[in-house]
Amino acid sequence: MSDNPGFTPNEMMTIAASRALRNDDVCFVGIGAPSAACNVARLTHAPDITLIYESGTIGTAPDVLPLSIGDGELCETAVTTVAVPEMFRYWLQGGRISIGFLGAAQLDKFGNINTTVIGDYFHPKTRLPGGGGAPEIATSSKEIYITMAQTKRGMVEKIDFFTSFGHGEGGDHRKRLGIDTAGPTLLITDLAIWKPDPVSKEFTVVSLHPGVTREQVQESCGWVVKFAEALDETPAPSELELKTLRDLQARTKAAHEGTGKAKAA
């Protein structure tokens, strides 16, 4: 990054991720960076995008980002709210989700995700929350987008636990397991945009965010990074994109700290 680009790497990540979503997408949204990206998309270029949270809210349009997947506003602003078994059986397993949008604690170059444990499963160094909806989101959504800030600890050669299956060992591994969805097709980090190689399925950098060097991408990644021959530069956030994201985060912060209650009253 240059010294003062007018936006942070995290803002660039969220905005780049929001641009990948289309107006006609039906998106199963994870909490955190995916939720921010999906709502920026809805508030800018994709007003009709269908956002689904695993608590059962379909077509929700929250004014602030939810702290949990079941905040009241998700239900109040949704087209409909269904029971959790219906969510997973009819809507996800039924093949009605175009994009599953996931974050990761650990990620490998084939888009396999770990959010379960660091270390051995039965004697973990760190017990993480686990998969929640992710194991089936990863295989039943038509495509998977992943977003995370790059660190050497997070982007590793070998993940400690397969919470959600990406491309496994690469190549046609998904097909061999009888999984007929595309799996991870896009990775957006705070430094770059990555896409899987069409044959090996290894994530390859296709676009560097403004001011980011190849060396920076490699220094914060635990595997040897491949770069596309024709490397793009990600367009910087527009004023509208930045304002939309910052307003959303300011409303969210006020609401979660409790100061939003006075306003609501």
Add this chain to the structure above:
Amino acid sequence: MVKFLPLKQAVAENLNDGDTVAFEGFTHLIPTAAAHEAIRQGFRDLTLIRMTPDLIYDQMIGMGMAKKIVFSYVGNPGVGLLRRARDAIENGFPHSLEIEEHSHAGMANAYEAGAAGLPCAVFRGYRGAGLAAVNPNIKSVACPFTGEVLAAVPSIRPDVTFIHAQKADRKGNVLVEGIIGIQKEAVLAAKRAVVTVEEVVDNFDDLHPNLTVLPRWTIAAISVVPGGSHPSYAHGYYARDNAAYLEWDEIAADREKFQAWMQANVMEKSADDFEARVEHLRKAA
């Protein structure tokens, strides 16, 4: 037949040491008052089932009541890790904890199978995921028609399920609306169900006919506990106390701070204290 009882009595009559119990609620209508009453009565060796064992299971585990947890997401949603649960899993404090881990889809299907009286649930799940290798209760079956290999998990059949709901009518029918989660399945899967409600109304005559209603004969006991799901929320009554979820992370991070908080806010309190806790959240709902 359903009985209207004070919460203390409803818990004492329906929960026993060693029971398999579900306190369900999927981020909404979490039965906190019922869980706190169980903590005050000091049950032991419980098998705790819940898709998202958030604060109340962190509290029960920290108080040494749990022998085993069955779950699909052991976190404080949007905040991070459950620190008392972690201390039990990573360090065996206050004692070791057996775990049975699933995905949300696995748990939802298992509850539904329990409600349907089936021995197991079959669904398209766990493909390529590591859980199947570490949880012997995740197996596979081939579809007898297509040959497709599907995941199978045993149905969930709790001894007792606790839920919180908006309303009961005078006969004891119970109404749930908003994010309805897994509560209906958790009640119908259980041998006994105890429901805490915000209020009792004469009847449901003026309400929409498609709202989720659990008929009175599916429930053992109802207790009226306004505010009984704080810090989660009751759609139409009061908002989620997100600040309390953020604060919990700090309280649970320290063993002594946790004990002091439990003493002041659970052990020395009663179900009647919940109403005041949601007063400032009612306007925001």
